[in-house]
Amino acid sequence: MNTLAIPPAQRDALARWLDHLRALDAAAAHTVTAYARDVTGFLAFLAVHHGESEGLSAIAKVDQSDLRAWMAHERERKISSRSLARELSAVKNFIAWVADRETIDATAVLSTRGPKFRRKLPRPLSVDGARDMIAQVGAQAREDWIAARDIAVLTLLYGCGLRISEALNLTGTAHPLPDTLRIHGKGGKERLVPTLPAAREALARYAQLCPYDLAATAPLFRGTRGGPLNPRLIALVMEKARMQLGLPATATPHAMRHSFATHLLSAGGDLRAIQELLGHASLSTTQAYTAVDAARLMEVYEKAHPRA
Template identity: 85%
Template sequence: MNALLISAAQRDALARWLDHLRALDAAAANTLTAYARDVTGFLGFLASHHGEAAGLSAIAHVDQSDLRSWMAHERGRGIAARSLARALSAVKNFIAWVADRENVDATAVLSARSPKFRRKLPRPLSVEGARDMIDQVGAQRDDWIAARDVAVVTLLYGCGLRISEALGLTGAVHPLPDTLRILGKGGKERIVPTLPATRAAIAEYARQCPYDLTRNAPLFRGARGGALNPRLIALVMEKARLQLGLPATATPHAMRHSFATHLLSAGGDLRAIQELLGHASLSTTQAYTAVDAARLMEVYEKAHPRA
């Protein structure tokens, strides 16, 4: 959509809205980039749809027919329902922000329904698969880098961290304490406990690492001493999964999925797991209940006697 059609007033409003999200909601940079792209596309469509660029009042008075026309246009371009639902959420947030400043009631347009889509379920490893993955990662080499890779993967599984969170740790956390303070998506802070196996893996890596793990430098180092590239962990796990015959979904993020699913299977409280994962919404964590139920039915089908 031609962004040149957007008026100066709308551009200014978009910039101020993004500043608002950045300052008050601590939205992540990638989220803001996606929001800017989605809303810019909508505003460009709106100007084209009505034949002219307009000011803020046009945004505040958008109706459901405008949204439906835009969504139909996006689907016609091949945009998937999941992506369109995310874009609609950004657009509605922006419209609400503008309407509030224009003193307009946007309740009707904000009630527009998102397109339906089937949510992808997390793809965790089994308990045995997670353990085998950690062992196989360690078997790839016989030097300090193997100890490093084992420490990272153990941390992902033992604490449920995102790869960015694990590689964002500095030497200040060594030796690993009983709990870690993690700064996650959107600046959301959480406390996660560490297991003895995780602390032992980090200690062994630190013992073998040829670089000084100073407080302000990255905890996990590349071969030349710089910050570890997450792609290297993805590659070592890819090699290990091929050797183990595990599916392509056995990625670094799958270790986080495995952490949550195995906690739930062991009777963990869903709210507590939400806090450990740093999910803003419980509905995100609830996806793991579907995984747990699916696994239960799979076991049932295999084990239950048939008449």
């Protein structure tokens, strides 16, 4: 697709929209990059599809048939339903922003439905699996302080529901771990997460053994040479541990966060409260865990139900 065909007015509108996302919506950098790519592709298609060079007036003329033609084009490129749904969301977001500023009625366009797809269910570990994973990463480390570090990281993921990026973005100010931790999540959104005694104890032991000065402004978790801990190292540590434990390939750092949410729900946790703890913008994202819980109940039922 020839991106040079995009009219300057549309390029300018796209740049201003992306600035808006960064400044006002505090969108994460990778989200802005993905949106820029998705909308650029759509505008390039539109320029070729219409066969003429128009400015923002082309946006005003976009209708459902244009969107369907674009989606068909994306399908020909072997774009998955999930990815196409994401692209359509970005395009509709951009059109809505332009429509609001240009007094365009985009109601019909914005009602265009995206492709249906089955959302992948989170793949949590069992309670025993999560505990075994934490124990194993500690047992396989060569140095005591590294064992304490890896245990502390995984305990934060499982005990507090943190993303790996959130845990590794913590600085020395998080030590000693308070009863409530302020987390800066996706899009710069803040949330308060209560901490468990196990997490506070794990972090205290790591801080005691760590050979580096955990200054307030420095990264809390360190690599072997004292620099910030690379998330890939935690993934590799878990990969080795899951092979030792016979756990599936889905036993990743993010699976510890999935386990946190699933086990809370299984214990009777409120879905809205879990949404707040995880920092999900939409409840629909959190609701995926209800499907996981239901699936687990059915597995138990199938195994325990007496058969004639």
